[in-house]
Amino acid sequence: MIEEYFDGEMDEKNSRLVAAHIAACGACALEYDRLGREQELYTSYEREVDVTPALWAGVQARIREERADQTGSVRQWLTGFFSAPRLSLVATAALVVIAVGATVGVMSYLNSRNQPGGVSTGDQTARNNPSSNSNTQGGTDNQKPDDVAPPAPEKSEPMPVPPNRVARKETAKKPTPEQLVREAEQKYVAAIALLSKEVNQRRTELDPAVLAQFDSALAAIDRTIEDTRRAVRQSPNDPIALQYMLAAYAKKVDVLREMAND
Amino acid sequence: MAEAISLRSQSSGRAEALMNNSRIIERARGGDDEAFRMIFDRYSRPIISFIYDMVGQRELAEELTQETFVRAYRSLKLLRDDAKLSTWLFGIAKNVARESLRSRMRENHRVEIDDDRVAMIADNELTPDDRLLNKELSLVIQAALSALDEDKRMVFTLKIFQQRSYEEIADITGFSVPKLKTDLHRARAEMRRRIEPYLGVGYEV
Numbered sequence: 001m002i003e004e005y006f007d008g009e010m011d012e013k014n015s016r017l018v019a020a021h022i023a024a025c026g027a028c029a030l031e032y033d034r035l036g037r038e039q040e041l042y043t044s045y046e047r048e049v050d051v052t053p054a055l056w057a058g059v060q061a062r063i064r065e066e067r068a069d070q071t072g073s074v075r076q077w078l079t080g081f082f083s084a085p086r087l088s089l090v091a092t093a094a095l096v097v098i099a100v101g102a103t104v105g106v107m108s109y110l111n112s113r114n115q116p117g118g119v120s121t122g123d124q125t126a127r128n129n130p131s132s133n134s135n136t137q138g139g140t141d142n143q144k145p146d147d148v149a150p151p152a153p154e155k156s157e158p159m160p161v162p163p164n165r166v167a168r169k170e171t172a173k174k175p176t177p178e179q180l181v182r183e184a185e186q187k188y189v190a191a192i193a194l195l196s197k198e199v200n201q202r203r204t205e206l207d208p209a210v211l212a213q214f215d216s217a218l219a220a221i222d223r224t225i226e227d228t229r230r231a232v233r234q235s236p237n238d239p240i241a242l243q244y245m246l247a248a249y250a251k252k253v254d255v256l257r258e259m260a261n262d
Numbered sequence: 263m264a265e266a267i268s269l270r271s272q273s274s275g276r277a278e279a280l281m282n283n284s285r286i287i288e289r290a291r292g293g294d295d296e297a298f299r300m301i302f303d304r305y306s307r308p309i310i311s312f313i314y315d316m317v318g319q320r321e322l323a324e325e326l327t328q329e330t331f332v333r334a335y336r337s338l339k340l341l342r343d344d345a346k347l348s349t350w351l352f353g354i355a356k357n358v359a360r361e362s363l364r365s366r367m368r369e370n371h372r373v374e375i376d377d378d379r380v381a382m383i384a385d386n387e388l389t390p391d392d393r394l395l396n397k398e399l400s401l402v403i404q405a406a407l408s409a410l411d412e413d414k415r416m417v418f419t420l421k422i423f424q425q426r427s428y429e430e431i432a433d434i435t436g437f438s439v440p441k442l443k444t445d446l447h448r449a450r451a452e453m454r455r456r457i458e459p460y461l462g463v464g465y466e467v
Contacts, residue, residue, distance in 0.1 A: 003447060007421065009428050037461050038454060042422050046400045049314040049323050051306045058324075059302060059331045060295065066336070067293075208354070212337040 002028055006035045181232075181242050188249035195256035202260065214259050221255060224248040284344040291338050298338075302331055305348060308424055309355050315419040316359040318408050326362055330355045352424070352434045356416065363412060399460050406456035410449050417442045418449035 004010050005018040022028045203211065228245035235241050289297035309330055314323035333354050341350050407415055416435055420426045428439050435442065 003450065004443070007428070034454075034461075035450075038450070038457065039422065041399065041457060041460055042403065044396055044399060045403045045423070046396060047311055047314050047404075048400075049310055049320045051310055051327075052324075055306065055310070055324055055328060056299065056302055058328045059335075060299075062328065062332045063295070063298070063335050066332070208337040208340055209333055211340060215339060 002031050003035065006032060178236055181246070184246055185249065188246070188253060191253050192249070192256060195253065195260055199256055199259045206259070214255065217255055218252065221248060221252045225252065283347060287338065287341065287344045287347060290335070298335055301334075301347070305351050306331070308348075309351060312352060312419055312424060313355055313359050315404075315407055315423060316356075316412075316415060317362060318404060322362065326355070326358045330358045333358065346433070349426075349430050349433045352420070352426075352430075356434055360412070395460075399457070402457060402460065403453075406453050409456070410452060413437070414445045414449035414452070417445040418453065421446055 001018060002022070005015060005022075010018065022032050206214075225245070225248045228241065228248050231238070231241040232245050286297045286300050290301055306327060310323055310327040313326045313330070314320065317323055317326065330351065334351055337354075341347060407419070410418060413435075417431055417437070420431045420434060421428075426434070428442060431437070431442050432439050437445070
């Protein structure tokens with residue numbers, strides 16, 4: 001209690017009470033006096049250590065070294081990350097096809113789950129009309145991809161189709177590459193939002209130094225995302241620009257996942 | 263009235279200092295070396311003293327102070343409350359010192375007090391020369407500090423030498439206020455036992 005009073009950590013009311021007690025109690029007055037003498041003695045403590053110019057020079061050198069390393073490693077990471085497209089245009093195209101194909105596959109699966117056995121006369125029309133099938137990239141309104149629709153019974157009679165079903169089938173067009181990319185982007189954005197939330201909850205548990213490195217990497221990736229999005233806006237059909245952008249999103253997901261599991 | 267004006271000017275001076283601090287931190291966050299140098303100039307002395315009190319070796323204290331400021335530079339973006347820069351720096355220094363102490367423990371180079379040396383110094387007749395006395399006393403204090411266990415040494419150093427409040431010590435160390443009060447009380451008692459002979463004529467226990 002007296003130490004707390006001596007340290008100035010007591011509220012005003014209690015301080016007054018303790019002060020009154022010390023004035024009346026010899027033992028407590030002695031203890032209070034002793035604390036004062038000790039404190040005085042401790043102020044004369046001389047350490048054999050001081051801040052020298054060399055100390056700042058050392059700090060500065062290490063900061064510069066780290067900064068150079070960081071710039072080097074980010075550059076190296078970016079070079080490594082984006083070197084494949086530069087080396088091989090075929091690889092780029094293949095990756096885009098794989099990404100688009102995977103998205104189409106997922107969409108087909110979702111469509112088939114949502115519309116069990118849904119076969120329309122529109123499909124048959126399309127199937128019976130090779131000229132309309134050949135234009136797979138054109139995206140005409142009546143087009144329906146063969147790999148999405150389940151095969152129709154070969155000799156079945158044309159069934160009357162309710163108007164609402166026709167409307168639904170007409171809207172279920174094959175998505176354009178732009179749509180697929182937009183969807184992929186949206187999925188990445190959603191995943192990033194979820195992971196970011198999780199990471200933010202864990203921030204205090206992470207080592208500050210590690211956290212700083214992660215944050216620095218995330219900032220670099222964000223800049224890359226921004227740059228690649230700008231490139232995609234300027235050249236929406238450029239597969240390399242698209243791959244750069246999706247790769248940057250994927251990298252951000254990877255880093256956030258690593259942070260969440262660290 | 264004069265007191266009120268003085269209080270107001272003190273408070274506005276503090277606000278101005280905080281604002282300046284924030285500006286400096288912001289500049290340092292943006293990679294301004296000169297701003298970080300100002301932070302270093304302002305806090306390096308208390309930080310090196312604290313680390314020295316914790317590890318008890320000059321070269322090591324210098325090395326660990328350097329490490330503290332490098333880590334601070336690296337993580338400056340994580341400092342949420344600019345007004346707590348000092349507490350935050352002490353927190354980093356505490357981690358750096360602890361890591362060093364633990365790695366030394368692992369290497370079996372325990373920081374141990376030379377009890378005989380302290381006893382010898384404490385028992386000897388004190389020289390009347392003040393400078394020599396101070397040097398001697400400093401050695402006794404340093405040796406006595408080394409004899410405290412790590413938690414007590416940290417709390418004692420932060421309170422007695424760095425004049426930190428209980429709340430700040432709790433922030434820096436992560437200890438609860440009751441624990442740090444207990445540690446501080448015990449540390450004071452242990453230190454008292456060792457510095458008794460220097461408390462002056464007429465001092466009675």
